[in-house]
């Protein structure tokens with residue numbers, strides 16, 4: 395914990411990114427990955443497999459954009475590069491050590507972008523107002539374990555600063571993200587969170603209150619917080635789904 399706090403102070407980041415907790419979260423995810431990489435392994439492998447399957451039909455030297463790239467644990471970077479693809483890695487924050495790993499690679503590009511467009515206004519003006527942004531074009535767009543996360547830090551910051559949120563705030567952010575992805579994109583996201591005590595289900599909550607998502611083409615469990623992480627006896631498992639986003643029906 396002390397190590398994480400020191401690292402947080404020393405890691406450079408834009409003010410709003412730090413204030414809304416994205417740096418703290420990136421450091422915490424790294425630490426959690428260190429503690430639970432064995433429990434996470436099958437989830438990470440399944441993400442990589444689905445990404446490789448989606449990239450298989452692309453011609454060599456295509457451009458692949460990954461939104462929610464973070465620390466890249468769930469991205470088959472080397473395999474995609476070996477096909478000659480160019481990677482656009484989009485996240486509000488990448489740890490310096492992640493950027494350093496590919497600093498000299500001319501086909502790996504890090505893009506630090508808030509994909510809700512809300513973070514800066516919420517921090518600077520304490521209002522909910524969207525700043526328009528564009529992402530570069532890509533042959534394949536992948537939204538990777540980010541969809542359900544998008545409203546979380548915004549809601550926490552608004553609560554800390556008594557900023558009123560519009561009705562359906564979380565749902566609208568997620569719907570906006572799906573619209574940003576567009577048809578042909580690959581979506582990987584948790585869809586349900588399951589708390590268990592000594593292996594007995596305690597509570598299940600839906601992670602995706604967005605209408606219009608079809609049945610996932612693949613589904614698996616991510617043992618994100620085995621017993622001992624959140625509580626001595628309680629564990630948390632995410633049910634994760636994978637979708638190929640279709641064109642809206644006419």
Ligand SMILES: C[S@@+](CC[C@H](N)C(=O)[O-])C[C@H]1O[C@@H](n2cnc3c(N)ncnc32)[C@H](O)[C@@H]1O
Pocket residue numbers: 416420423462463464465466467468469484485486487507508509510511513538539540543544
């Ligand atoms: C669960 S992590 C994804 C896992 C990641 N691929 C990894 O291996 O570390 C969710 C990611 O969403 C990013 N994120 C959350 N809100 C964001 C926003 N508004 N814009 C862009 N990225 C955001 C976080 O920074 C984090 O890296």
